[in-house]
Each structure stands twice: as structure tokens, then as C-alpha cells.
Amino acid sequence: MELLNLLISQFTKKRVGQIEHFMEHPHEVQHQTLKDLLAKASQTEWGQRYKYAEIKNAEAFRQRVPVSAYDDISQDIKRMLQGEHNILWPSKIKWFAKSSGTTSDRSKFIPVSQEALEDCHFRGGKDMITLYLERNPDSRLFLGKAMSVGGTLHAQEDNEEVSYGAISAIVTKNLPIWAEFARTPSTDIAFLPWEEKLDTMAHTVADQNITSIMGLPTWTHVVLERVLEVTGKENILEVWPNLEFFAHGGVAFGPYRELFRKLLPSDDITYIDIYNASEGFFGLQDGDCEPDEMLLMLDYGVYYEFIPMDEFGEESPRTVGLDQVQAGKNYAMVITTNAGLWRYKIGDTVRFTSTSPYRFKISGRVKHFINAFGEELMVENAERAMAKASEATGAMINEFTAAPVFTQDGQKGRHEWLVEFARAPRNLDDFAKALDEALRELNSDYDSRRHQDLALLSPIVHKVSEGTFYNWMKKRGKLGGQNKVPRLSNSREFVEDILAAVSTEKGTL
The missing domain is CATH 3.30.70 (Alpha-Beta Plaits)
Structure with missing residues (x-):
């Protein structure tokens, strides 16, 4: 165990230094992120349309490229679903995260590039483990399995090279072999329809040594209740005594806190808030964060802008960069990503609790x-x-x-x-x-x-x-x-x- 922890600590030490760097130098890191994104996409249709090669700074980027909602890019995404390339992003897009629809589309299909998988979604998951181990050097996390409660995948009917589904399923499908070995349930169970998966999953994981859980509180709660029915136990720690932490996102954990305290009756369980959406992995709770507060992750290939909520309804809303946000104010998030979302209104609102470093709480949805x-x-x-x-x-x-x-x-x-x-x-x-x-x-x-x-x-x-x-x-x-x-x-x-x-x-x- 000591040797395993030593190897892991050596692997994570470098990453902790990189996180500390963007916390101390946020604006330089974000400037470089925007520069890299524009250079990478300069020869795409969008890059040619808005002359990305000529854009030298954030102000020029704001003036030249419009703020977009899903409806504004839905036709481009339909072309990408049918197999066209080099439209919003230069690399081939094989994955699309399906999420709730807008006023004109029943569902949204968010492009997920290989760069977004590796530099954003995967890095977010690894950073979550890195920061946890930094605070818990005696952890026995890797002596058991990580249980994830995710969604399903589907093949695109008119293009077999493309698949769509929940971002959790896309991430699971693309995990490296070592990570797949460490998680449960297997993909043949994880990708089943929900009601079929629930019972099969509960019976499968009940006999395993689960040391961590990741999922939405809503659906995780349903799975855990079913595990208790299967095992006849009073609480989950009687089933999994080595459980260490639960990483949750999607909804605020506050209303569920008492419910999970009953399921996991121990003060030794660590709860980690994460902000992992279809469009990217944006934040996670580090050791210095309060409940529901997260550190904004600035080196994941995502460039951030924010619309003050008192100006959100305007036809051409003003955006501000990180250097202009104020603690205590509500902002609608606008993101530019390494999957080809350019000045995209994600639909979430955030409130900064700190600007040194940048920590925030999700305050809601612009439509909710x-x-x-x-x-x-x-x-x-x-x-x-x-x-x-x-x-x-x-x-x-x-x-x-x-x-x-x-x-x-x-x-x-x-x-x-x-x-x-x-x-x-x-x-x-x-x-x-x-x-x-x-x-x-x-x-x-x-x-x-x-x-x-x-x-x-x-x-x-x-x-x-x-x-x-x-x-x-x-x-x-x-x-x-x-x-x-x-x-x-x-x-x-x-x-x-x-x-x-x-x-x-x-x-x-």
C-alpha cells in the first residue's frame, strides 16, 4: 500500500504544481488558452468566416465573433452529425453529448472532440483524484472499485461513425484500460436502458468493494436504495465499509445532504462537488472550498466569459472576462472550448465567491x-x-x-x-x-x-x-x-x- 501511494504521489505532484500555477496566474493562463484555441481552429469554416488568424486579443475576439446559443449553431452541428468535418473544430468529431433541448429542438447534441475528452473531461476526473489524495495521503482508494452512475449511448442512424448519449457514457466508453479496470459496473451494464440497468447494476455492485462513487445525487440515491433492498442492509456502509468519497454534480447537494447522511452514516465520507456538464468539465471542490463552492479550472482548453445577469436579456449582451468579474454578482456563463463551441451560452449562471483564486457557486439556469x-x-x-x-x-x-x-x-x-x-x-x-x-x-x-x-x-x-x-x-x-x-x-x-x-x-x- 505504501509503495502504491508513493507511486501515485510522484505522479500527482507535478499536476498539483500546475493547478497552483493557474490559481496564481489566471489571466495569463486564460490568455494563452484563447490564443491556442484560435490558432487550432483558424482553418475551420468558423475560423475562416471570422478571420481567426487576425484576432490578437480578447477584445478583438469579442468584437468579431458573436455570442451564440444552440439554435445559432444547430445547423452546423447537424452537418457534423452526418459526417462533415472542419466546421467548428478541425479534428474529427465522433461523439456528441445529448442533453435537454431548447425551444426549437427537443434535444441538443454537443460536440465532444478528442481534445475535449483528454484535456477537459479526463483531466477533471484525474484532478479530482489528485486533490483528494493530496489531502488524504493514507487513502486506500485504489484497493477497491469506483462506482459511476451514468447514462447510455446510441449510434447515429445515418452515420455509423458517430455516437451520441450522456456525457458520462461518452467518458466511460473512452476511458483508458487502467481506468476501466478500476471502475464498475462494466460497460455492458452501464449502457443498458435505465430501468433494466438499475436492477442489474444493484445486484452486480452489491458484492464488490466500492471505495468511491460518482454521479448525480438524484439517480445515485435510487441505485443505493436498490442496493439496500438487494442486500437487506440498513445503510450503505454495511455493504461497502471502505467507501471513502462521493463525487456529485448536476444539482446542488444541499437538499440531499440529510438523505445521504442517512444512507452513509459517517463523518469520514468526503463529499466532492464537481461541475461536469455536456459542454465540459469546469470546476471542482478543492480542500479550501466551502460546501457547494468550486474552484474554476482554467487550463482545460476552455476560455471563459460572463454576461452580467442584469444585462442578459439584451439583444447583443456585453460580456466580461475573468479580470472584470465581481464576487457576489450573478453571471451567465459563456464558453469557448476545444470542441468548437465559440462564445457559447451554456445556460448556467454562477456567482463568484472569490476572485483570488477564482471560486464560484452555481446559482441556477438562465431558463430555470x-x-x-x-x-x-x-x-x-x-x-x-x-x-x-x-x-x-x-x-x-x-x-x-x-x-x-x-x-x-x-x-x-x-x-x-x-x-x-x-x-x-x-x-x-x-x-x-x-x-x-x-x-x-x-x-x-x-x-x-x-x-x-x-x-x-x-x-x-x-x-x-x-x-x-x-x-x-x-x-x-x-x-x-x-x-x-x-x-x-x-x-x-x-x-x-x-x-x-x-x-x-x-x-x-
Whole structure:
């Protein structure tokens, strides 16, 4: 064991120094990243169209290349799916990460180049292990298996050379042999349809020595509950006593913390937040980060810009670089990547907690918010408030979503929440009150609208039955993989769809 740790420490020592370098010299690293990306793609269609060879600095890049959403590049991506090359990126694109659709497309297909796999996604996974081992030199991590809960892959119908699916599945498919040997389940199980995979996976991993887990809290929880059913054990540590850490991403962990504390009843488990999206691996929680806070990884072949959220709706939004962001403000992320996404609006919003080094929290999605009454409620507010309300009332959350109840017939508006509890509060009214109080504490705009019911009445909270969100996601074809329950919506589409299918228990103040 000592020899193994010695070999690993020698391998990771150099990388720790590189991470420290970009933390100390972020702007130089980002400048070089942009320079390298432009040079690499100068002879592509996009490079020729926007004369990349003439661009010498970030300001010229902003002036010449437009900010893009998926709809703006969807036709180029369709050509790439059919086998055309050298459009957005010079190397051949064989993989596309499928994620939730936009207003005009049911699904998005995000190009994943070999460079993005090696220099971004793989490096993110290796850095997660590197930083963990740096803090835990006596780790026994490599004496067991790493369990990952991911999605599936599919071949493109009109082009057999191209495959698409969840980014987790693409990464798994391309792992080196040594990494594939260290993980579980095998790919023949990992790539099964979700409901078939769930049972097979639970039976397979139950008898293995699992030392680490990686996945979305939503689907990981489902797998772990099934493992307990298979084994008859009370908690997961009775099944896997050598489990050391759980790396999670996709949604904020706060609302799930109590749920996992019950599944993993030990203070020795390390929880690691990661920001690994279809478009790239952007951040991870290092030793100095607070819960839900991550270090922005600056040498993964991704160049970052940010749109201040108070300017987001403008036709030609202003972007700022890292050197101009301010701690405490919400920004929409704009990325340029080594897979050919140029000044691309990823759809996520972040709030910087530090600018030396650059640390941040994911604050939400540009389309997932409620602002029907000027309350500007972001996903970050909702998830933190849910965690506070759960703690105050002894509840545990499986899933939730919320939407506005619009003003009608002289009645003021309010918010309506659908919550699936792993452990329900004794009194749902108390939970609704605690939720309202937490939202008022966390969001001054919400508080001002709620003051004396000035513009917003107290929230309605519905307790929905166990399995409601799972069945709803199944109906929408969104089980497993990268799929997440939308936390907030400014329309009532999701809430009405769920309410039409279930009976609820209601709580208000």
C-alpha cells in the first residue's frame, strides 16, 4: 500500500504544481488558452468566416465573433452529425453529448472532440483524484472499485461513425484500460436502458468493494436504495465499509445532504462537488472550498466569459472576462472550448465567491428561475431554502419543483411548490412557513414582495407521493444519465403536468 501511494504521489505532484500555477496566474493562463484555441481552429469554416488568424486579443475576439446559443449553431452541428468535418473544430468529431433541448429542438447534441475528452473531461476526473489524495495521503482508494452512475449511448442512424448519449457514457466508453479496470459496473451494464440497468447494476455492485462513487445525487440515491433492498442492509456502509468519497454534480447537494447522511452514516465520507456538464468539465471542490463552492479550472482548453445577469436579456449582451468579474454578482456563463463551441451560452449562471483564486457557486439556469413578480428567485436560493426548511422541520427531500401562481380575479400571486419527501415533516404548514422564511432571508427581492403580502402571498407546498418525479421523468423519456428535474420555472407547464397526474397534500402558512 505504501509503495502504491508513493507511486501515485510522484505522479500527482507535478499536476498539483500546475493547478497552483493557474490559481496564481489566471489571466495569463486564460490568455494563452484563447490564443491556442484560435490558432487550432483558424482553418475551420468558423475560423475562416471570422478571420481567426487576425484576432490578437480578447477584445478583438469579442468584437468579431458573436455570442451564440444552440439554435445559432444547430445547423452546423447537424452537418457534423452526418459526417462533415472542419466546421467548428478541425479534428474529427465522433461523439456528441445529448442533453435537454431548447425551444426549437427537443434535444441538443454537443460536440465532444478528442481534445475535449483528454484535456477537459479526463483531466477533471484525474484532478479530482489528485486533490483528494493530496489531502488524504493514507487513502486506500485504489484497493477497491469506483462506482459511476451514468447514462447510455446510441449510434447515429445515418452515420455509423458517430455516437451520441450522456456525457458520462461518452467518458466511460473512452476511458483508458487502467481506468476501466478500476471502475464498475462494466460497460455492458452501464449502457443498458435505465430501468433494466438499475436492477442489474444493484445486484452486480452489491458484492464488490466500492471505495468511491460518482454521479448525480438524484439517480445515485435510487441505485443505493436498490442496493439496500438487494442486500437487506440498513445503510450503505454495511455493504461497502471502505467507501471513502462521493463525487456529485448536476444539482446542488444541499437538499440531499440529510438523505445521504442517512444512507452513509459517517463523518469520514468526503463529499466532492464537481461541475461536469455536456459542454465540459469546469470546476471542482478543492480542500479550501466551502460546501457547494468550486474552484474554476482554467487550463482545460476552455476560455471563459460572463454576461452580467442584469444585462442578459439584451439583444447583443456585453460580456466580461475573468479580470472584470465581481464576487457576489450573478453571471451567465459563456464558453469557448476545444470542441468548437465559440462564445457559447451554456445556460448556467454562477456567482463568484472569490476572485483570488477564482471560486464560484452555481446559482441556477438562465431558463430555470421565477421572476413573475420581480422576486428574481434563482435555483441557488430555492435549493438552499429547501435545505434550511428540511433542517428546521426534520424533513428529508427526494425532489421538488416550483412555479408561480399568477395574479387572477383580484387575488395576488404566490409560488406553488411540489415536494417529494424521503421523510415528511410532521406538519406541512410548518415546512411551508420555514421555506418562506428561508427564502426571505436568502433573497431580498423575494422578501420585499412578501413584506405584508405586498405583491406576493405565502407559498403553497404540496406533498406528492413517493415515486412521483421518477414516474414523471419516465413519461418524458428523461430517466437516468444527465437528466435532472427542473427546479424552477417561470411558467406552469411542469407543475400542471405533475398535478394532473397525482393527488397531493397541501400546506400553507
